[in-house]
Amino acid sequence: MENKKNNLTWKIGGEAGFGIKSAGMMFGKIFMRAGYEVFDYTEYPSIIRGGHNTYQLLVDTRPVNSINKKIDILVALNQNTIEQNFSELNVGGVLIYDSDKAKILPAKLAKAQITGLGIPLTTLAKEAGGEVMRNVMSLGASLALIGQSLDIANKIVKENFSRKGEVVVTNNIKALKIGFDFVTANFKGQFMCQLLTRPANNNILITANEALALGAVAGGLNFYAAYPMTPSSTILHYLAKIADKTGIVVKHAEDEISVANMALGASHVGARAMIGTSGGGFSLMTETLGLVGLTETPLVMVDVQRPGPATGLPTWTEQGDLQFMLHAAQGDFPRIIMAPGDATEAYQMGHQALNWADMYQLPVIILSDKLIAEGNTTIPKFDTKNIKINRGKILTVEQLRKIKEYRRYKVVPDGISPRTLPGMANGFFIANSDEHDPYGFSNEDSQNRIEQVDKRYRKLEQFAKTMSQPLVYGNPKAKKTVVFWGSNKGVILDSYVNLPDKIKSKLRIMQYQYLWPFPAEFTKHILNNSKEILLIENNSNAQLGNLIAQETGIVIKNKLLKYDGRPFFREDIISALKNF
Amino acid sequence: MIEKDFNTSYKPSWCPGCGNFGIFIALKNALVELNIKPENVLLVAGVGCSGNGVNFLKAYGWHSLHGRALPTAVGAKLANKDLTVIVMAGDGDGYGEGMAHFIHAVRGNTNITYITHDNQLYALTTGQAAPTTDKGTQTKSTPGGLIEEKANPITLALSSGGSFVARGFSGDATHLKELLKKAILHQGFSLVDVFQPCVTFNKVNTFKYFFDRLYNLDKKEGYTTNDVLAAYKEAMVWGDKIAYGLFYEDKRPSYDKYLPQLNGPALVKRPMKVRNIEQLLKEFA
Ligand SMILES: Cc1ncc(C[n+]2csc(CCOP(=O)(O)OP(=O)(O)O)c2C)c(N)n1
Ligand code: SF4
Numbered sequence: 001m002e003n004k005k006n007n008l009t010w011k012i013g014g015e016a017g018f019g020i021k022s023a024g025m026m027f028g029k030i031f032m033r034a035g036y037e038v039f040d041y042t043e044y045p046s047i048i049r050g051g052h053n054t055y056q057l058l059v060d061t062r063p064v065n066s067i068n069k070k071i072d073i074l075v076a077l078n079q080n081t082i083e084q085n086f087s088e089l090n091v092g093g094v095l096i097y098d099s100d101k102a103k104i105l106p107a108k109l110a111k112a113q114i115t116g117l118g119i120p121l122t123t124l125a126k127e128a129g130g131e132v133m134r135n136v137m138s139l140g141a142s143l144a145l146i147g148q149s150l151d152i153a154n155k156i157v158k159e160n161f162s163r164k165g166e167v168v169v170t171n172n173i174k175a176l177k178i179g180f181d182f183v184t185a186n187f188k189g190q191f192m193c194q195l196l197t198r199p200a201n202n203n204i205l206i207t208a209n210e211a212l213a214l215g216a217v218a219g220g221l222n223f224y225a226a227y228p229m230t231p232s233s234t235i236l237h238y239l240a241k242i243a244d245k246t247g248i249v250v251k252h253a254e255d256e257i258s259v260a261n262m263a264l265g266a267s268h269v270g271a272r273a274m275i276g277t278s279g280g281g282f283s284l285m286t287e288t289l290g291l292v293g294l295t296e297t298p299l300v301m302v303d304v305q306r307p308g309p310a311t312g313l314p315t316w317t318e319q320g321d322l323q324f325m326l327h328a329a330q331g332d333f334p335r336i337i338m339a340p341g342d343a344t345e346a347y348q349m350g351h352q353a354l355n356w357a358d359m360y361q362l363p364v365i366i367l368s369d370k371l372i373a374e375g376n377t378t379i380p381k382f383d384t385k386n387i388k389i390n391r392g393k394i395l396t397v398e399q400l401r402k403i404k405e406y407r408r409y410k411v412v413p414d415g416i417s418p419r420t421l422p423g424m425a426n427g428f429f430i431a432n433s434d435e436h437d438p439y440g441f442s443n444e445d446s447q448n449r450i451e452q453v454d455k456r457y458r459k460l461e462q463f464a465k466t467m468s469q470p471l472v473y474g475n476p477k478a479k480k481t482v483v484f485w486g487s488n489k490g491v492i493l494d495s496y497v498n499l500p501d502k503i504k505s506k507l508r509i510m511q512y513q514y515l516w517p518f519p520a521e522f523t524k525h526i527l528n529n530s531k532e533i534l535l536i537e538n539n540s541n542a543q544l545g546n547l548i549a550q551e552t553g554i555v556i557k558n559k560l561l562k563y564d565g566r567p568f569f570r571e572d573i574i575s576a577l578k579n580f
Numbered sequence: 581m582i583e584k585d586f587n588t589s590y591k592p593s594w595c596p597g598c599g600n601f602g603i604f605i606a607l608k609n610a611l612v613e614l615n616i617k618p619e620n621v622l623l624v625a626g627v628g629c630s631g632n633g634v635n636f637l638k639a640y641g642w643h644s645l646h647g648r649a650l651p652t653a654v655g656a657k658l659a660n661k662d663l664t665v666i667v668m669a670g671d672g673d674g675y676g677e678g679m680a681h682f683i684h685a686v687r688g689n690t691n692i693t694y695i696t697h698d699n700q701l702y703a704l705t706t707g708q709a710a711p712t713t714d715k716g717t718q719t720k721s722t723p724g725g726l727i728e729e730k731a732n733p734i735t736l737a738l739s740s741g742g743s744f745v746a747r748g749f750s751g752d753a754t755h756l757k758e759l760l761k762k763a764i765l766h767q768g769f770s771l772v773d774v775f776q777p778c779v780t781f782n783k784v785n786t787f788k789y790f791f792d793r794l795y796n797l798d799k800k801e802g803y804t805t806n807d808v809l810a811a812y813k814e815a816m817v818w819g820d821k822i823a824y825g826l827f828y829e830d831k832r833p834s835y836d837k838y839l840p841q842l843n844g845p846a847l848v849k850r851p852m853k854v855r856n857i858e859q860l861l862k863e864f865a
Binding site: 203204205206210214217218219220222223225242243244245246247248249251253254255257258259261262263264265266267268269270271272273287288291295381382384387388389391421422423424425426427428429430431432433434440441442 | 588590617618619620622624627632634635638639640641642643644645648650651652653654655656657658659660662663680681684839840841842847848850852853854855856857860861864865
């Protein structure tokens, strides 16, 4: 059948409170269970009722981690969605709308070559048990349109509403069917978005926030503290939900200053600690970041970026905190900064970061952003086969007994001095926010100061020797190089796959997972052997570009930057790569 | 164990006659009498003259950032409940920079002991007004006299759900030692605000000032420590007479008692293994 496609983009819009996101999530799960790959993207203002909320889902037969600007089906639960999003529909697309609440002129539909499917959702949902079910009813309608059955949908709806009781489940299943039957009876012909079928697989549908949390949980996390801040809050919510099951202490503290210091206290006595926030909260943690560095206490700090400065655009996306993470806090001290490109990488970094923090006794920053942190994606189910816990150098009581005079900050060749934990006899030391001597006592001598600063930096040199280098995709010998970090991975690689082979063969794509310590030699090797370089970042001043220039002297002139709070769409990247 | 077991090789850097000495003597003796080993003590200090004391008391020490001692101590105690966690901070540190942490730590009732070295000014930074400085006092930062009202740590703790609210005096080390013992044994958050005369910068709130005014609540006839309103009344007395001793005590459960995951051995004493996440993954499938 020629009109079967590899992918389709579906979008639903309405006010906050209409159940946009929950309907969208169910829709995503339906396709995941059917074996498809999906990626979702939400837009919502920072308010609880009203406003304009949308949920967009890309369904594909191949792995996806990005969205198109153009959509195939738009579900409008109010007039505003038609006003705001109608123009995004592809030629041949379908607009499903609640004809009790919204209308559209036939001429407008005809001009855009869009099919309008008005369904009296309000009336029908009320009959089925309540107006709130308009969202679920529209899912039934959409499934009929795409030629999917209700089998999986019924199961998902049941799972989703079971905690609300039998009646709610029955009514929603009824609503699904009413929507489905309405389209079957009223939509004639075959819609262009019939999808190729897929075998079932072992995927999960998950956000990078949840994946990161799960990675840390698998890796032995036992203390997490946070103060709510979008888009990091779902890490807190998820961990709080599973805290007693997993034996993790999860603390919502009074502010981010307290968060950072609590976690540090827990880490000091031997816990594996992590904290999470967004840029604004990280600003408050900055003071403590320096203390982590000076006391050499392990700590994993997660910054899920949103556009700043100040309160900024709370519910939107940006990569504007890289330079902040590089420079936050006064003085010189080593830190590790890593940025996941998608949920799979977030999972890996969740457990790796805990190891790095323990092994090198320093702050490890994971720099994520709203796009992946709140975007659900289908990925193969995680396993824990390759996870190892490495707690670094912690002395045992037996080892301590043999040491005549223990020095916590002993100046050692690799800079990593063995720790003790409070409670161990003979392991006394002061974790001191003042510069200190090897015992931890306050000390302002010149020679001691130099030795301690150098010792701390040697830890980073150690790490730099073993850390993984930037990843290179595409043709490794190509002379056109695309450079990026973080969540742009999805849109860049998804777009790349869809390019003609002729263009693909001329491209190589370099992703930075580790941003500090900076892989300068590798960068020079790749970039000095490139004829053209394109830098892609979701910020206004090319923060990775500046870092590359600072560390290698290479200035990238060709830049694709976006900073309107929206992620790059595939259309943006495809045209950039074609013209590059 | 004897007091000397808590000494370090570091020479105290306090001015001769400083009120901090009395607090340290009382604290060391309290620990000795409670038979708590130095390695089981985590001493979390703020930044100020008082905080420098972390160098002079043998225990595991944490010299925090200015104002941040309390949250650090709360985190440490939640992770290792077997430690005796003692926090000492100046009044500038604890009630200025750290005021929010103070109120929330009182509310949370984690089982730690909070000793504030209340010299009613900022000493380490050479004598500016603190939150507990009397209104009208002229200092380097308030040459025209302090405009703000004085904060009252005792009433603040009482109104925030304090489960152990006390005031000590470094000029009465024996009383202070007994008070600290009670505070350490208390199963919850204990506040001991200690008058600590700064002989160098505070020419008003001297040892004599307090000797002339203090009356001991513990000896006051008919006073019971389970009546929060009576405690309030005593805490509001300020002038010719000032009360010290234990104002209020109750036995509400400490924070950790509400967390089922903290039943059993201390968090950090459990074996750390790669966790099986199979069950957790079900909700995402
Ligand atoms: C963030 C920060 N701000 C300011 C300071 C400077 N500072 C050090 S100690 C101190 C005040 C100390 O007063 P207090 O807490 O009452 O302790 P005391 O010295 O009186 O014992 C200040 C403002 C600092 N160390 N950190
Ligand atoms: S300045 Fe005051 S508080 Fe500081 S050591 Fe001297 S007397 Fe004590």
